[in-house]
Amino acid sequence: MSEDRPATTDLARLPKELVDRLTRPFAWFLRIEAAGGAVLLLFTVAALVLSNSPWGHLFLDAWETRIGLQFGPLEFGRSLRDWINDGLMTLFFFVVALELKRELVLGELNNPRMAALSIAAALGGMFVPAALYLMLQWGQPGEAGWGTVMATDTAFVIGCLALLGSRVPQSLRVFMLSLAIVDDIGAILVVAIGYSSHIAWGALALGALGVAVVRAMALTGVRSIPVYFAAGGVIWLAVDSSGIHATVTGVILGLMTPARRWVSDERLYAILGGVVAHPAGDEGSGDTKDRRTLQVAEIAARETLSPVERLEISLHPWVGFVVMPLFAFANAGFPLSSGDVDASITFAVFVGFVLGKPVGVLAFGWLAVRSGIAIRPPDLDWRLLAGGGLLAGIGFTMALFIAHLAFSKDLIDSAKLGIFLASAVSAGAGLALLTWLSARRKPADRDRG
Template sequence: MSEEAGRLPKEPVDRITRPLARFLRIEAAAGGALLLCTALTLLLSNSPWSAPFLAIWETQAGLHLGAIEFSRSLKHWINDGLMTLFFFVAALELKREMVLGELRSPRMAALSIAAALGGMIVPAALFLLVVGDGDSVHGWGAVTATDTAFVIGCLAVLGTRIPHSLRLFLLSLAIFDDIGAILVIAIGYGSALDPAALGLAGLGVGVVAGIARAGVRNLPAYFALGGAIWLALDVSGVHPTLAGVLLGLMTPARSWVSDHRLRSILGRVTAYPPGEHWSGDTADRHDLRRAGVATREALSPIERLEILLHPWIAFLIMPLFALANAGLPLSAEGIDAPLTLAILLAFVFGKPVGVVTFSVVAVTLRLAILPAELSWGLLAAGSLLTGIGFTMALFIAELAFDPSLIGAAKLGILAASIVSAGCGLLALTWLTSARRQTALTDKRP
């Protein structure tokens, strides 16, 4: 009896649940790596090695060819270059869920979209209310973001006591939030626009769409075009990480080769008798090459790219971002206390209030539906975790605040992330324990 015959048959839903489960596992582990690098960065930035450690990220690196010079600091390459891949993978996951997953239902997706909007608008309004018309008012965008890796990492701590619907809600909310953050960056923190460069970027996007429609499936060609679009956006005045979002949302979510066709093609290869006949311009050689292409293309481009890139994002790019951006020499001197307080209040109170309020309104107006196993209590408790803004908040803070205010902003972001994580974990632990105890009581005769 074959090993395959001893397993349960595969179902179409496996194409959705298995990639999502892999994504969540990697995100949970990434939260631990991110936490470790953040702690290390804070330690080094408050040690005798603080100055040389912080100076590393200001080292210039780039291309110098005659009169042409394209040079940026290491921090810039990480924040604007490598983080483009982060947004690309986030957009891939969003596209897959909206085409194949639970978010393909418009009303189900509407719940996450409404929650993400509330989680951006309310904290921004609260931030502006607290800071008034001071020098820090331009930094409103820093309080609109949610850190996907840390949120999923917190949920992983609670394990199976957290229902799948809450994980998916918070994951999709965080991804929509990331897309919103990119729009905030592009609109609120871009420089003067260069129409010619913006036109070249649009042309590049058009070429990508054209060759995709023509059937080109060569990944290096798409990466090369993506690099060109990134360069054009960098020159245009629009933040170049927008390239990652655009290309991620354009990536096909369905495979080119169906399971039935794959089995037929592989069947031709396995029908050949053993022997040294896989060389030369022969029919069996062509069948073997066709089988190699079919095996690769049986996975959708989105799944192949996630498998390829997600571990690098989680365990290299995100930790590098933390090392480059989380450094904060702790000192009471020069800290703008009102700014720190405004950020803390916006994340800890504004985020959950916005998420819950907009969710309730969307469901009440029948624009969205609440999943059957997701109660309002669980949604409210989970919304506390959205105040963990860490990665994206630091990302926007670097763009939004003057150097004299960045220390206060970082302090507020770190404090808000710690408080939000603690409150969210405590609320979910208490609520799930109460629900479990109630369920056990209901089962008693």
């Protein structure tokens, strides 16, 4: 009897293939929090190196190559860089909205007062930097770039916290992730409101109709993800034609994605309990009871995860390791030797991030706790929040995204220089403060033990 147990155990597992030996290390790599930030940094450095190499003009001009479709008199096209910024970044915002929806329904933000701390800090981290920037650029050529200093780069912030490992509490990671997600949502609203062109109301109405259709599909029980992506593509085209930045489509559809699962654990176990082993023999693949039961079990196993969770699991690696690095590769490069840099814009961007972010995060967070609107986890003291506020000054990805909308071609390099300098200083200062705080906390922890 005991000799049959190993065979039975093996049959209870999925069969192993050679490809599993290759995919398992890659899946492990995807789980490393810092991996996305490391790849993003690699492509950023590559863009800077290439743009300052003898092939710099070819590299920068390649992103301006026009790509599109033409049907008779109708033409739908834009530059390669704009396809990345407007098209692929919609997927990024879709995943950000999925993360926010999951946190609000299933995660730490499910507690309204806990969520209020991250939301208040994020609002402070947007308003204070924008106010400082406007004070320095009021009436100047770079005045329209106020939105550049409002965003926090999620990948680099989480990557910095991953470098610190267990030396910082989990509550700080949750707080910073929540802050960055809210920050990104706020940034796309800024884009939609502050940097959209003249609105074509007919196209916008068509987009709204598409959103209503998606909602109706969800209410009637349509569960095919490809159908929803097709509908999302139509909505994207309509919103893009309306004059509002099309990336807002990703936020709307992400927040509309259901966060509740369709099949409960109890129902799944009941369905699995009814699975009948397919008899051995060459009986073909007809419409037998066994096959129908297995098909139902397959659907039930898939639907025990909510659509939000399934989409986030499947799309997050593509966003982290393809979309974001490609965005950085297309947008981060600029000639460092350019003599046309406007120092006032570079300084305003630098001050907005390095000073405005931590001040805004701490001030608004303190006011929210003081007023009773929000609560602060016991292990998340104000010194740790100050370190998190400094890390929030890493704007990079979203800052570059907004800068390309806000600045003209003769000013964009000045803004990029400010973004890079501010991100480097914010990362260094935040890591230094959190490392110092963790070193001071260890003796106290040992004494308590």
